[in-house]
Amino acid sequence: MTAMKIRVTAIPEEGLFLELDQATKWFHALLRERFSEIHPGGAPASGRIELQKTLQNVALSGDLSIALHPSCASCGKAFDSRLEVPLLRNLAPYFSGPREGLLSEEEEIELSAEDLEFSFYHNDEIDLGEIVSEEITLALPIRFLCKEDCRGLCPRCGADRNEGSCACAEEVEGSPFAVLKGLKLKS
Numbered sequence: 001m002t003a004m005k006i007r008v009t010a011i012p013e014e015g016l017f018l019e020l021d022q023a024t025k026w027f028h029a030l031l032r033e034r035f036s037e038i039h040p041g042g043a044p045a046s047g048r049i050e051l052q053k054t055l056q057n058v059a060l061s062g063d064l065s066i067a068l069h070p071s072c073a074s075c076g077k078a079f080d081s082r083l084e085v086p087l088l089r090n091l092a093p094y095f096s097g098p099r100e101g102l103l104s105e106e107e108e109i110e111l112s113a114e115d116l117e118f119s120f121y122h123n124d125e126i127d128l129g130e131i132v133s134e135e136i137t138l139a140l141p142i143r144f145l146c147k148e149d150c151r152g153l154c155p156r157c158g159a160d161r162n163e164g165s166c167a168c169a170e171e172v173e174g175s176p177f178a179v180l181k182g183l184k185l186k187s
């Protein structure tokens, strides 16, 4: 797994700004490892990430723009698409062991369950690769469609209905009374 760790203590007071482009190796390695089915290697992907620290808490924000080449869930054709991923995450240090004046473990768990944009970092390290990967996954649609009104494939002959009606079309699209009519004719 591609690791891109940021040390919290190394985040400067004015914040840390990362520009992701075609030359950002960890970003493209991550896309290749986790999203190769929808993102062809070398396809454009860019973004920016900002990390701001307040005491030990870190606010991560930014956005990503990723070229996709998924297959349509309806007709199966591969097509070009683009995914815009907003980044927003508040990170707090995770403490294990005894603590004083800090949230109890129960309170921490409650807090994280309430706030999806909240998570913990461990040992002074923020795993940027993990966060970016999670945010991309969250931003992906449940299924890709080449166009909103994709007509899909004919279940009978497999013809692409976007390219015109096949011979089966009339039967399939006939009125419900067509069936009754057929019965009458037979009798």
Ligand SMILES: [Zn+2]
Binding pocket: 072, 073, 074, 075, 076, 077, 145, 146, 147, 150, 151, 152
């Ligand atoms: Zn389609």
Ligand SMILES: [Zn+2]
Binding pocket: 154, 155, 156, 157, 158, 159, 166, 167, 168, 169
């Ligand atoms: Zn057909």
